Amino acid sequence: MVTLKDLQPGDHARVLRCRGTGAIFQRLCEMGFVAGAPVRLVRFAPLGDPLEVELTDYHLSLRKSEAGMIEVERDIRSGP
Amino acid sequence: MTSARVHSQGTPAEPVVPRRIRVVVVGNPNAGKSTIFNRLTGLSQKVANYPGVTVEKKTGHRKIRELDMEFIDLPGTYSLAAHSPDEMVAVDLLLGHAEGEPPPDLVLQVVDASNLERNLYLLSQVLDLGVPVVVALNMIDIAQARGISIDAEKISSALGASVVPVEGHRGLGFSQLEAVLHDVAARTRVSGFGGPASGPRSLKLHDELHEKVEVLTREVSPLFERAEGRKLHSFEVLRAVIDRGGHAEGRIVKALGQPWLEHFEAVRRAVAGPMELPALEAKVRYGWVRERLVGCVTRTAVRRTTPSERIDRLLTHKVLGFVVFGGVMLLVFQSIFAWAKPLMEGLDGLFQALGAVVEASMSEGALRSLLVDGVIAGVGMIVVFLPQILILFLFIGLLEDCGYMARAAFLMDRIMQKCGLSGKSFIPMLSGFACAVPGIIATRVIEDRRDRLATILVTPLMSCSARLPVYAIFIGTFIPDRSIFVGMGLQGLTLFALYVLGIVTAVMVAWLLRRTLLKGAKAPFVMELPSYKVPALRGVMYRLYERAVAFLLRAGTTILAMAVVVWALAYFPHRGEIAVRHTLERDRVAREVPEGEARLAALAAVSQSEAGDFLRESFFGQAGRAVEPFFRPLGWDWKISMAVLASFPAREVVISTLGIIYNLGQDVDERSNALRDSLKSAVRETDDPVAPGVPVYDVPVALSILVFFALCCQCGATVATIKRESNSWRWAIFAFSYMTALAYVASLILYQVGSRL
Numbered sequence: 001m002v003t004l005k006d007l008q009p010g011d012h013a014r015v016l017r018c019r020g021t022g023a024i025f026q027r028l029c030e031m032g033f034v035a036g037a038p039v040r041l042v043r044f045a046p047l048g049d050p051l052e053v054e055l056t057d058y059h060l061s062l063r064k065s066e067a068g069m070i071e072v073e074r075d076i077r078s079g080p
Numbered sequence: 081m082t083s084a085r086v087h088s089q090g091t092p093a094e095p096v097v098p099r100r101i102r103v104v105v106v107g108n109p110n111a112g113k114s115t116i117f118n119r120l121t122g123l124s125q126k127v128a129n130y131p132g133v134t135v136e137k138k139t140g141h142r143k144i145r146e147l148d149m150e151f152i153d154l155p156g157t158y159s160l161a162a163h164s165p166d167e168m169v170a171v172d173l174l175l176g177h178a179e180g181e182p183p184p185d186l187v188l189q190v191v192d193a194s195n196l197e198r199n200l201y202l203l204s205q206v207l208d209l210g211v212p213v214v215v216a217l218n219m220i221d222i223a224q225a226r227g228i229s230i231d232a233e234k235i236s237s238a239l240g241a242s243v244v245p246v247e248g249h250r251g252l253g254f255s256q257l258e259a260v261l262h263d264v265a266a267r268t269r270v271s272g273f274g275g276p277a278s279g280p281r282s283l284k285l286h287d288e289l290h291e292k293v294e295v296l297t298r299e300v301s302p303l304f305e306r307a308e309g310r311k312l313h314s315f316e317v318l319r320a321v322i323d324r325g326g327h328a329e330g331r332i333v334k335a336l337g338q339p340w341l342e343h344f345e346a347v348r349r350a351v352a353g354p355m356e357l358p359a360l361e362a363k364v365r366y367g368w369v370r371e372r373l374v375g376c377v378t379r380t381a382v383r384r385t386t387p388s389e390r391i392d393r394l395l396t397h398k399v400l401g402f403v404v405f406g407g408v409m410l411l412v413f414q415s416i417f418a419w420a421k422p423l424m425e426g427l428d429g430l431f432q433a434l435g436a437v438v439e440a441s442m443s444e445g446a447l448r449s450l451l452v453d454g455v456i457a458g459v460g461m462i463v464v465f466l467p468q469i470l471i472l473f474l475f476i477g478l479l480e481d482c483g484y485m486a487r488a489a490f491l492m493d494r495i496m497q498k499c500g501l502s503g504k505s506f507i508p509m510l511s512g513f514a515c516a517v518p519g520i521i522a523t524r525v526i527e528d529r530r531d532r533l534a535t536i537l538v539t540p541l542m543s544c545s546a547r548l549p550v551y552a553i554f555i556g557t558f559i560p561d562r563s564i565f566v567g568m569g570l571q572g573l574t575l576f577a578l579y580v581l582g583i584v585t586a587v588m589v590a591w592l593l594r595r596t597l598l599k600g601a602k603a604p605f606v607m608e609l610p611s612y613k614v615p616a617l618r619g620v621m622y623r624l625y626e627r628a629v630a631f632l633l634r635a636g637t638t639i640l641a642m643a644v645v646v647w648a649l650a651y652f653p654h655r656g657e658i659a660v661r662h663t664l665e666r667d668r669v670a671r672e673v674p675e676g677e678a679r680l681a682a683l684a685a686v687s688q689s690e691a692g693d694f695l696r697e698s699f700f701g702q703a704g705r706a707v708e709p710f711f712r713p714l715g716w717d718w719k720i721s722m723a724v725l726a727s728f729p730a731r732e733v734v735i736s737t738l739g740i741i742y743n744l745g746q747d748v749d750e751r752s753n754a755l756r757d758s759l760k761s762a763v764r765e766t767d768d769p770v771a772p773g774v775p776v777y778d779v780p781v782a783l784s785i786l787v788f789f790a791l792c793c794q795c796g797a798t799v800a801t802i803k804r805e806s807n808s809w810r811w812a813i814f815a816f817s818y819m820t821a822l823a824y825v826a827s828l829i830l831y832q833v834g835s836r837l
Contacts, residue, residue: 018359021324022324022601023163024601024602030201031198033362035363037366042392043396046396046402049494049497050494056197057196057228058194058198059610059611060606061609
């Protein structure tokens with residue numbers, strides 16, 4: 001199972017689903033991490049955490065622990 | 081719930097003249113909401129606080145043709161699912177539940193055209209409330225530059241709300257926006273819309289969910305009305321069911337008891353199946369949004385690298401990112417430290433001159449002293465902070481507006497996480513080195529209430545610029561000027577250690593607070609990284625102006641009251657016999673000392689001795705003696721105790737107080753050699769219980785005083801600002817108490833250990 005934090009910078013992917021409970025989980029859903037949404041990992045912060053992703057039309061940052069709640073499927077156009 | 085109109089249209093106090101049309105302005109953060117609000121309302125804005133929360137209430141009005149409209153600006157939000165009282169303000173206001181706030185007639189939602197899907201998610205929730213909505217489609221130019229073109233007419237009919245394209249920062253599209261606001265408001269008035277109702281427009285998330293929510297609403301609403309005096313809106317019940325652990329649920333459970341927790345849980349179990357309700361809601365709403373946008377939005381297929389992404393390659397680079405960040409922070413820090421200084425000195429001089437004028441034009445007495453030493457000196461003490469606040473907020477405003485602030489938080493988050501805070505706490509805490517007051521105000525960028533409070537409570541531990549003169553005089557006088565390492569002196573090292581002490585204590589306290597009083601789930605750090613843009617100077621200036629007015633008005637009134645109290649303590653009882661004795665002394669000087677320099681010096685010495693006697697005999701002086709046993713374990717005599725007491729409203733006052741106590745007059749500062757000599761030669765009085773006749777100050781005593789000043793909350797402005805920003809005296813008193821206790825214990829340990837070495 002691949003989650004958002006397992007991607008490499010530059011990887012494109014699609015959101016499969018968001019797992020978890022509580023306020024953080026809900027915020028992730030509201031921000032647009034819903035099934036089918038296109039997502040790209042842009043970079044990790046210089047100290048390794050948080051990370052920056054591009055989701056549909058905008059950029060946002062989230063912590064690795066939060067990115068681990070988002071299951072994704074890599075796009076074929078980006079590498080393994 | 082079909083025809084339920086939750087609010088009656090009229091309240092007894094409703095005036096006969098047509099009341100103002102209430103327009104609530106909502107939108108995502110970074111959608112340009114403030115810019116549009118500012119354009120619409122101009123300088124008619126008023127800022128206040130909602131009771132019990134830290135959210136600011138910003139209102140302004142504008143007459144559009146015959147209609148008088150009142151605009152209420154809400155803080156930017158991504159969703160109406162409230163997990164804190166602060167977030168609930170938006171829901172309450174939209175539903176007309178906020179105390180003293182009639183329901184809105186109209187909602188103006190500001191939408192970022194370059195990021196439609198996420199912005200329209202909020203719209204889909206707002207539409208559920210049944211209030212007429214006008215959409216301002218902002219940043220249409222940015223969308224176009226990214227190859228997104230939007231058909232506003234098509235989108236209007238698809239969404240069922242009037243959509244008006246605007247460019248907030250350039251002021252384009254506003255006449256059209258006003259015309260639409262007017263028409264919708266006029267229509268609303270005719271049809272007699274009297275508040276939100278859940279109408280047929282509500283988006284069906286899930287059939288069974290809505291059935292259950294309706295049944296539940298019928299059941300719970302009357303009970304809630306009995307307990308709280310108002311009905312529940314079905315949207316609140318919907319939120320209570322979906323947002324597990326959220327504020328809507330919490331409020332109902334608080335009013336009606338724990339069993340309701342289980343009722344909501346039962347509905348969740350019955351409806352959700354394998355999918356959690358928040359995920360279900362997001363899926364349905366985003367699905368609805370995408371469906372609406374088909375045929376309204378066209379994109380050029382090629383995805384180009386935006387300028388923003390190119391800038392980010394540098395600004396979030398592993399090495400260069402920190403270099404730039406360090407440079408920016410240095411600039412901010414330097415500016416609040418150094419650039420503000422001439423302005424502060426200018427203001428200080430102005431108040432002193434004003435005091436001198438008043439002093440010269442009035443005859444001696446309690447009233448003159450109240451005006452000069454109480455009111456003018458007290459207000460002056462606060463107003464001198466204004467340059468620092470304005471300069472810091474100019475920078476923060478520019479950095480926030482151009483988008484860099486989010487990147488700074490992105491860079492620093494890893495470090496700040498270690499003490500239980502987030503990257504957003506970094507800049508407020510850094511500002512604390514110059515002055516805690518602007519630092520505390522700067523915590524407004526932190527959305528999470530617990531994080532924000534923790535940051536507010538530890539920011540005053542940063543060694544601010546007012547501590548510097550105190551550090552300077554005690555270090556310069558008592559720490560030997562010895563070089564202990566290449567280029568590193570013992571004095572510099574002590575100064576450095578005091579700064580480090582503040583930082584380390586702040587980190588530990590923040591860590592502790594987040595695990596005890598402010599315990600709670602880690603706040604999400606899901607933060608938008610908005611595209612870089614040229615800052616809108618207009619908006620930045622608006623905010624500066626607001627800050628200045630709010631600071632002067634509100635912190636000023638509290639401070640003024642404190643200043644008067646402190647003055648009275650230092651002035652009364654002001655016994656006449658001291659004045660008589662010194663008048664006799666003056667006569668003697670006039671008789672015996674020949675006219676010229678010598679006589680002036682002798683007269684000045686008499687005045688200083690008089691001021692010293694008055695202070696020693698004042699309530700403060702008496703208090704100093706009274707508390708002396710309490711401070712004795714720290715190595716202090718009653719004079720230090722008293723000077724420290726007097727410096728609780730503003731720590732730098734300790735220097736002038738010591739000056740008066742040692743009969744040097746008021747005008748001593750940290751460069752004063754006379755004060756240094758007095759401190760060095762001060763011996764304990766013959767009735768001193770510790771060691772009569774021995775020098776008062778040695779290195780352990782000096783260090784104990786320094787550490788006390790490093791950790792103690794001796795600043796009335798800070799306490800008043802904490803009260804204002806946390807909207808409660810409780811936190812202000814807490815900050816004051818824990819810092820004072822910490823300072824006492826640290827000084828105690830230091831002195832007891834130090835004096836035995």
